[in-house]
Amino acid sequence: MISTNSSRSCVRRSRRSSEVTQRAGTGPGHGPAPGRATAETDQRHMAAALTLGARGLGRVWPNPAVGCIIVDAQGRVAGRGWTAPGGRPHAEPQALAQAGTAARGGTAYVTLEPCAHTGQTPPCARTLIEAGIARVVTALEDPDPRVAGEGHAMLRAAGVDVVTGVLEDRVRAMQLGFLSRITRGRPMLTLKLATSLDGRIATASGESQWITGPEARRRVHAMRASHDAVMVGAGTARADDPGLTVRGLGISWQPVRVVVSRRLDLPLEGQLARTARDVPVWLCHGPDADRDLIAAWQGLGARLLACPVGPDRQIDPAGLLETLGAAGLTRVFCEGGGALAASLLLADVVDRLAMFGAGVALGAEGWPALGAMGLGALSEAPRLRLSRVEQLGGDVLSLWEKDLRDEV
Numbered sequence: 001m002i003s004t005n006s007s008r009s010c011v012r013r014s015r016r017s018s019e020v021t022q023r024a025g026t027g028p029g030h031g032p033a034p035g036r037a038t039a040e041t042d043q044r045h046m047a048a049a050l051t052l053g054a055r056g057l058g059r060v061w062p063n064p065a066v067g068c069i070i071v072d073a074q075g076r077v078a079g080r081g082w083t084a085p086g087g088r089p090h091a092e093p094q095a096l097a098q099a100g101t102a103a104r105g106g107t108a109y110v111t112l113e114p115c116a117h118t119g120q121t122p123p124c125a126r127t128l129i130e131a132g133i134a135r136v137v138t139a140l141e142d143p144d145p146r147v148a149g150e151g152h153a154m155l156r157a158a159g160v161d162v163v164t165g166v167l168e169d170r171v172r173a174m175q176l177g178f179l180s181r182i183t184r185g186r187p188m189l190t191l192k193l194a195t196s197l198d199g200r201i202a203t204a205s206g207e208s209q210w211i212t213g214p215e216a217r218r219r220v221h222a223m224r225a226s227h228d229a230v231m232v233g234a235g236t237a238r239a240d241d242p243g244l245t246v247r248g249l250g251i252s253w254q255p256v257r258v259v260v261s262r263r264l265d266l267p268l269e270g271q272l273a274r275t276a277r278d279v280p281v282w283l284c285h286g287p288d289a290d291r292d293l294i295a296a297w298q299g300l301g302a303r304l305l306a307c308p309v310g311p312d313r314q315i316d317p318a319g320l321l322e323t324l325g326a327a328g329l330t331r332v333f334c335e336g337g338g339a340l341a342a343s344l345l346l347a348d349v350v351d352r353l354a355m356f357g358a359g360v361a362l363g364a365e366g367w368p369a370l371g372a373m374g375l376g377a378l379s380e381a382p383r384l385r386l387s388r389v390e391q392l393g394g395d396v397l398s399l400w401e402k403d404l405r406d407e408v
Contacts, residue, residue, distance in 0.1 A: 037075075037107060037135065041075070042109070042137050042163065042166050043166060043167060045069045045071060045077075045107075045109040045137070046069075046109050046111070046137065046139060046166045046167045046171070047167060047170075048067075048069050048077075048080075048109075049067035049068055049069045049091075049109045049110065049111050050067055050111055050139075050167060050170060050171055050174060051067065052067030052068070052069070052080055052081070052082040052091070053065045053066050053067030053082050053083065053091065053111045053171075053174065054067070054174055054226075055067075055082050056082050056083040056084075056085070057174070057177075057226040057227075057331065058225055058226045058227050058228055058253070058255055058331065059085045059086075059253055060083045060084070060085065060086065060087045061087070061177075061228040061328055061329055061330045061331070062087070062178075062181065062328035062329070062330060063083060063087030063088070063090075063178070064083065064112050064142075064175055064178035064330075065082070065083050065174070065175070065178070066082065066083045066090065066091040066092075066110065066111050066112045067080075067081070067082045067083075067091055067110075067111050068080070068081045068082070068091035068092045068094070068095040068108060068109065068110045068111075069095065069108070069109040070095045070096060070098070070099040070102070070103050070106055070107070070108055070109075070133075071106050071107045071108075071109065072099070072102040072103070072105070072106040073104075073105040073106050073134070076102075078098070078099035078100075078102035078103060078106065079094075079095040079096060079097070079098035079099030079100075079102070079103065080095055080098060081093070081094030081095030081096075081097075081098065082094070085253065088120060088121060089121065090115070090121065090124050091110065091111075091124075092108065092110060092114055092124040092127055092128060093121070093124065093127050095108070096108075096127060096128070096131045096133075099131075103131045103132060103133055104131065104132030104133075105132060105134050106132075106133060106134065106135075107133070107134065107135040107136070107137060108128055108133045108135070108136045108137070109137045109138075109166075110124075110136065110137070110138050110139075111138070111139050111140070111171045111174075111175070112138065112139065112140050112142050112171070112175065113138050113140060113141045113142040113147055113149070113151045113152055113164070114127075114128060114136070114138075114151040114155070115142065115144075115146070115147050115151055116146070116147050116150035116151040116153075116154050117146040117147065117150075123151070123154070124151070125150075125151040125152075125154040125155050126154065128155065128160070129154070129155065129158040129160060133160060134160060134161065135160065135161040135162075135163070136152075136155050136160055136161070136162050136163070137162075137163045137164075137166050138152070138162070138163070138164045138165075138166070139164070139165065139166055139167050139168050139170075139171035139172075140164070140168060140171055140172060140175065141164065143179060143182045143183055144182050152164065172408075176188045176331075176351065176404070176408060177227075177228070177330035177331035178330050179408045180325075180330070180351070180407075180408050181325045181329070181330045183407070183408050184325075184407060184408065185322050185325050185326075186318070186321035186322050186324065186325040186349070187228065187229075187321060187324055187325050187329045187330045187331055187332045188330065188331050188332070188351045188352070189321060189332050189334060189344065189349055189350055189351050189352070190223070190227065190331070190332070190333050190334065190350075190351065190352040190353070190354060191334045191341055191344060191345070191350045191352070191353050191354070192220060192223065192333060192334065192335050192336075192353075192354045192356070193336065193341065193353070193354070193355050193356065193369045193370075194211055194212045194216065194220070194356040194357075194358070195211065195355070195356070195357055195358070195369045196211055196357075196358055196360045196361055196362045196366065197357065197358070197359060197360060197361045198361050198362060198363065198364075198366070199368060199369050199370075200362035200363070200366030200367055200368060200369065201336065201337070201338065201366075201367050201368070201369045202362075202366060202367040203362055203365075203366050203367075204363075204365040204366055204367075206239060206367065208240070208367075211358045211360060212356050212358045212392075212395045213358070213392070213393040213394050213395055214393065215392040215393035215395065216356045216358075216392045216393065216395040216397065218248060218249075219356075219392055219397065220335075220356070221246050221247055221248055221249055222249060223333055223354065224244075224245075224246045224255055224333055225246045225249060225251055225253075225255070226331070227255055227331040227332060227333035228255055228256060228328075228329045228330055228331045228332065229255050229256040229257070229258045229282070229324070229329050229331070229332045229333065230244045230255050230256075230257055230258065230332075230333050230334075230335060231257075231258040231259070231260065231332050231333065231334045231335070231340075232244065232258075232259055232260070232334070232335050232336060232337065232340070233259070233260050233261070233336065233337050233339055233340030234259060234260060234261035234262075234263075234265060234266060235337045235338075235339060235340075236335070236336055236337040236340075237259045237261070237266050237267075237270070237272065238265075238266065238267065239337075241267065241270045241271050241272075242271065242272075242335075243271045243272075243275070244257040244272070244335075245257075245279060254279045254280075255333070256280045256281075256282055256329070257272060257279060257280065257281050257282070258281075258282045258283075258284060258324070258332070259272065259281070259282075259283050259284070260284045260307075260315055260320060260340055261283060261284070261285055261289075262285060262286035262288075262289065262309065262313075262314060262315050263285070263286065263288070263289055263290070263293075264283060264285045264289045264290060264293040264294065264297065265293075266283070266297075268296060268297075268300070272302075273297075273300050273302075276297075276300045276301035276302045277300070277301035280303065281297075281300075281301070281302040281303070282302065282303045282304075282305055282324075282327070283297055283302050283303070283304050283305065284305045284307045284315060284320055284323065284324070285304060285305070285306060285307065285315075286306070286307065286309045286313075286315055287306055287308075287309065289306075305323050305324070305327065306323075307319050307320045307323045314343065316347075317343050317344050317346075317347035317349050318347055318349055321349055336369075337371075338367065338368055338369055338370050338371040339371035340371075341369065341370055341371070342370040342371040342372065342373050343371075345370070345373070345382045346373050346374075346382065348382060348402075350382070350384070350402065351401070351402050351404065352387075352399065352400065352401050352402070353384055353399070353400040353401075354397065354398075354399055354400075355397070355398045355399075355400065356392075356395055356396075356397055357395060357396045357397075357398070358394070358395050359394060359395070384400035384401060384402055385400060385401050385402070385403060386398065386399075386400055387399045387400060387401045
């Protein structure tokens with residue numbers, strides 16, 4: 001594996017936390033601060049919490065996938081927790097329940113700022129205080145307006161020492177979907193393309209199974225499982241009759257299956273139609289879709305989402321993602337086809353690109369990975385930054401990322 005990521009400082013104090021010195025909690029019931037905390041141990045425990053939190057990816061939307069580690073006053077791990085499927089319970093109360101009385105005087109490592117608002121459950125910040133936690137280490141402040149620093153403030157007001165910014169870049173990358181929905185109003189979008197050496201996704205006759213080998217296809221299924229939804233365009237749905245499910249991994253959940261079709265001209269007897277009551281199917285259509293087709297798909301169990309169209313009378317990519325974000329999705333995995341992929345790239349809404357390349361050539365008559373983009377100059381072409389290159393059997397996976405420093 002080759003990594004081109006630059007690394008920044010793993011630990012920093014937030015502006016709020018710099019106003020206080022690192023000290024033992026002085027609130028009621030708090031014992032002395034743990035004596036073994038160092039930058040190295042903070043990073044190690046946060047890395048473990050990050051791994052736990054990642055278990056919730058694709059399963060907890062619209063909530064964030066959070067991990068929590070409780071370390072007792074002697075430096076021993078006493079509890080572990082991560083956001084449960086469906087988003088509740090949160091990570092902190094689960095880790096505290098496992099730790100029991102060993103939490104008193106200890107440290108909580110949480111990948112995201114503990115919530116400060118009362119929803120279906122009490123605020124996690126208050127739960128940590130009541131458990132007697134003396135120190136809380138987080139990676140990120142939660143940008144949700146209901147939190148936005150209030151969780152850290154609640155902890156400090158109770159005398160709990162708060163450190164933030166530990167492994168921030170790594171956690172931010174994992175939380176990108178949640179952060180994107182909160183700050184941009186739309187989910188993170190990963191675009192997947194599987195192509196020949198010459199950038200083709202099928203032969204002239206439309207044959208595409210299989211361009212890549214079993215290792216690459218297994219990775220695609222793992223990627224599907226870590227996203228809230230798998231999305232394709234109407235052309236792919238008609239040509240391939242895909243199931244869009246996760247297979248071969250032995251998991252018990254499935255992502256939402258999204259098809260983008262302005263006119264809803266989709267087969268009513270295909271796999272998606274037959275299984276819409278078993279695995280969710282969402283159809284994103286234009287305002288001019290046939291009302292009888294809308295009713296027919298609703299009768300099959302699909303969810304219908306009206307989306308705005310652009311000047312070209314096609315579904316607007318940004319409006320499409322905003323619609324999916326309003327429906328709660330935080331992470332969307334798009335698998336084409338070429339026209340939809342091109343429109344998403346041209347609209348600059350692709351956050352990550354997973355390119356699976358196979359050592360086969362199909363020629364100019366094969367189907368291109370991308371549809372027409374109407375570019376007149378190289379300067380108009382969308383550009384992404386190479387993040388990682390990995391060999392998967394006889395294929396190569398290259399991961400590309402958009403620079404999101406000014407967006408999320």
